[in-house]
Amino acid sequence: xxxxxxxxxxxxxxxxxxxxxxxxxxxxxxxxxxxxxxxxxxxxxxxxxxxxxxxxxxxxxxxxxxxxxxxxxxxxxxxxxxxxxxxxxxxxxxxxxxxxxxx
Amino acid sequence: xxxxxxxxxxxxxxxxxxxxxxxxxxxxxxxxxxxxxxxxxxxxxxxxxxxxxxxxxxxxxxxxxxxxxxxxxxxxxxxxxxxxxxxxxxxxxxxxxxxxxxxxxxxxxxxxxxxxxxxxxxxxxxxxxxxxxxxxxxxxxxxxxxxxxxxxxxxxxxxxxxxxxxxxxxxxxxxxxxxxxxxxxxxxxxxxxxxxxxxxxxxxxxxxxxxxxxxxxxxxxxxxxxxxxxxxxxxxxxxxxxxxxxxxxxxxxxxxxxxxxxxxxxxxxxxxxxxxxxxxxxxxxxxxxxxxxxxxxxxxxxxxxxxxxxxxxxxxxxxxxxxxxxxxxxxxxxxxxxxxxxxx
Numbered sequence: 326x327x328x329x330x331x332x333x334x335x336x337x338x339x340x341x342x343x344x345x346x347x348x349x350x351x352x353x354x355x356x357x358x359x360x361x362x363x364x365x366x367x368x369x370x371x372x373x374x375x376x377x378x379x380x381x382x383x384x385x386x387x388x389x390x391x392x393x394x395x396x397x398x399x400x401x402x403x404x405x406x407x408x409x410x411x412x413x414x415x416x417x418x419x420x421x422x423x424x425x426x427x428x
Numbered sequence: 429x430x431x432x433x434x435x436x437x438x439x440x441x442x443x444x445x446x447x448x449x450x451x452x453x454x455x456x457x458x459x460x461x462x463x464x465x466x467x468x469x470x471x472x473x474x475x476x477x478x479x480x481x482x483x484x485x486x487x488x489x490x491x492x493x494x495x496x497x498x499x500x501x502x503x504x505x506x507x508x509x510x511x512x513x514x515x516x517x518x519x520x521x522x523x524x525x526x527x528x529x530x531x532x533x534x535x536x537x538x539x540x541x542x543x544x545x546x547x548x549x550x551x552x553x554x555x556x557x558x559x560x561x562x563x564x565x566x567x568x569x570x571x572x573x574x575x576x577x578x579x580x581x582x583x584x585x586x587x588x589x590x591x592x593x594x595x596x597x598x599x600x601x602x603x604x605x606x607x608x609x610x611x612x613x614x615x616x617x618x619x620x621x622x623x624x625x626x627x628x629x630x631x632x633x634x635x636x637x638x639x640x641x642x643x644x645x646x647x648x649x650x651x652x653x654x655x656x657x658x659x660x661x662x663x664x665x666x667x668x669x670x671x672x673x674x675x676x677x678x679x680x681x682x683x684x685x686x687x688x689x690x691x692x693x694x695x696x697x698x699x700x701x702x703x704x705x706x707x708x709x710x711x712x713x714x715x716x717x718x719x720x721x722x723x724x725x726x727x728x729x730x731x732x733x734x735x736x737x738x739x740x741x742x743x744x745x746x747x748x749x750x751x752x753x754x755x756x757x758x759x760x761x762x763x764x765x766x767x768x769x770x771x772x
Contacts (some may be wrong), residue, residue: 331665332654333654333663333665334587334654334655334659334661334663335587337659337661342659344661344663355565357524379557380607380608383604384603385667385668388666388667388668389668390603390604390606390672390674392607393606393672393674408665408667410604410652410665410667411581412561412582412589412605413583413584413587413588413589
């Protein structure tokens with residue numbers, strides 16, 4: 326099935342500037358895998374290592390945080406809206422300005 | 429003379445703006461905003477708020493000014509660097525000359541779980557100008573506990589984000605990111621850099637949101653605004669429209685305020701430095717410390733800080749007992765140097 330994925334600004338360099346893309350899959354893990362196939366490099370910006378979601382990224386399915394659902398196993402349905410949300414940590418001071426998905 | 433004349437003279441252009449008007453201006457004059465962090469975000473936001481006539485501004489920052497701050501930290505100049513003036517004090521002095529009709533108070537302090545409630549007491553809005561997530565999660569807790577709105581803001585590289593957190597009405601930072609990401613990603617800070625326009629725009633947005641909250645404008649945004657000044661992109665994301673029932677902070681568990689998380693030492697990545705915070709508010713007397721340390725290294729001090737150089741390291745001590753140890757990212761080494769030369 327096909328869902329809409331909202332791409333945050335820091336990742337749009339990988340989607341050719343697209344703010345919203347279509348992806349196929351029945352779970353969040355499959356959706357991100359499909360995104361990676363279409364836009365190589367996006368997966369490693371969202372996940373740390375094999376399967377763990379980056380600490381600087383939250384993913385929402387229709388506004389619900391997948392950490393509070395089934396994580397990557399969270400089921401998605403036709404027409405769902407997936408939002409990838411990076412957390413910006415810097416304050417334009419000097420310390421610990423970790424850019425959201427650049428960890 | 430009409431008693432509102434001084435207001436209309438100074439603030440006439442924003443009083444004409446229907447969204448503010450005389451009633452709104454009067455509210456701003458009676459309001460208190462606490463700006464935590466006086467870097468690029470904090471200085472720009474504080475300047476906007478001081479010029480807009482916020483009655484009381486409290487500016488809190490732990491750091492001192494260096495030349496590489498001047499690229500984007502709008503309230504500071506070269507004299508501040510030469511005179512080793514802490515950011516909070518320099519910001520206070522500059523803003524007093526901008527608007528003498530308001531109260532401006534600069535406080536040199538590291539915001540932590542012990543002092544944040546005192547530092548934010550009386551605030552109508554807390555404005556986030558900090559450079560780390562731990563402080564933001566603390567601000568989030570204190571905001572929810574005392575029902576004080578705060579305006580999140582962050583910027584790095586050419587992009588930034590801001591969002592209003594209105595206790596009981598909007599999602600908070602823990603609703604969106606339940607687990608605080610760990611700090612210490614050294615390579616990122618070294619390579620990402622920052623284009624000044626990114627924090628300027630975010631701080632400008634933060635200050636207008638603070639003004640709207642203070643005036644009581646009904647349609648205060650609960651969207652997360654994201655910008656990239658290099659690509660010219662601007663996004664507004666709506667992530668839920670109310671606090672999450674699963675969020676510990678929104679359910680009254682203030683785990684950062686209760687010091688369940690947090691550290692006594694913090695690596696300041698990108699600076700090759702570590703901050704050491706010791707228990708208790710009072711540090712050693714600079715005079716006494718300087719006398720002792722001159723025997724083993726180079727020492728200089730003023731009323732705001734003491735610098736001590738030894739063995740390739742530089743230690744900057746503040747009156748509250750906090751220190752920044754430069755020349756290492758090793759937290760245990762920094763703590764050891766502190767213990768050795770200052771004492772714990």
